[in-house]
Amino acid sequence: MCYRIALLFTSLMTAIALMPTYADEVDVVDDKPLPKLTLLTENFAPFNYVEDEQIKGFTVDVVEHILAATGSSQNRTDMQVLPWSSAYQQGLLRPDTMLFTLIHTEHRDPLFRWIGPLVPTRVVVIAKRNMEFKAESVEELAGLVIGTVSQDVGEQLLIEEGFAVRNIVSEDSPKKIVEMLKRNHLNAIAYDDISAFWYLDHIGEDLDKYEIVYILQESHQYMGLSRSTPKWVEDKLQEALNQLKYSERYREMISQYPVIEHALYPTN
Structure with missing residues (x-):
């Protein structure tokens, strides 16, 4: 019952987020400074996470850099780390809000303004290898109890493809x-592959004990702006990101995170 209420609330919020706004009609980039943005993120290592009371991660580095490149004085001290469900809802509705890191899907596409792409990603179902199980479709996952992060893309994709909600254990991290x-x-989890294996490694697990049993989607990671944020803000941040990606500084950032470097440059 609680899940159905949450689903109805999300549908209502989505409808509001898709309402036409004046910002959607403006397509002019000028030199005025960026508005102060609400910067929302979650614990999603190694892209954005808190460690030793400091917010860090690859996307944190990128966001801080492109804000500075546009002349903004905002930095990582302005970023708020929230449970994903809370950050996601605010990202849908709150003007001048940036949400990161955000995996692109067909369902999410009209809900945000997209800045990227950043890193290629796979949303996968991971189980222990000793289950000796592989699936060719979501239907073949039936009967498994699968853990997800609330309103994360893994949860959304499972539900969209008809997986039974009663078999989903939705947590906040x-x-x-x-x-x-x-x-x-749990029998399995549905999550981003890079991040899932990062967390397994950091709780001391032998990664060889785990395997991907099904790929829900291959996509890319982005930063998202709420739809009511003016289009020129998106354009200005995208231009700053494009310039960064063609610089040596970008490669230096990537080199600080070996798992991300491998995803971007798998032959290295």
Whole structure:
């Protein structure tokens, strides 16, 4: 019942987010400074996460750089780390809001303004190797109890493809679901592959004990702006990102995160 209420609320919020706004009609970039943005993120290592009371990660580095490149004085001290469900809802509705890191899907496409792409990603179902199980479709996952992060893309894709909601255990952080998988409280988890294996590694698990049993979607990671944010803000930030991606500084940023470097340059 609670899940159905949450789903109805999300549908209502989505409808509001898609209402036409004056910002959608403006397509002119000028030299005026960026508005102060609400910068929302979550614990989604190694892209954005809190460690030793400091916010860090690859996307954090990128966001901070492109803000500075546009003349903004905002930096990582202005970023708020929230549970994903809360950050996502605010990102849908709140003007002048940036949400990151955001995986692109067909369903999400009209809901945000997209700045990217950043890193190629796969949204996957991961289980312990000793299950000796592989799936060719979501239907073949039936009967499994799968952990997700609330309103994360893994959860959204499972539901969109008809997976039974009663078999989804929805939590507020990736660390919780990987811990539950470790303790055999779940059969599998649905999450970004890079991040899932990062968390498994950081709780001391042998990664060879786990495997991808199904790929829900291959996509890219982006930064998202709420639809009511003016189009010129999107254009200005995208231009700053494009310039960064063609610079040596970008490669230096990537080199700080070996798992991301491997995703971008798999032959290295």
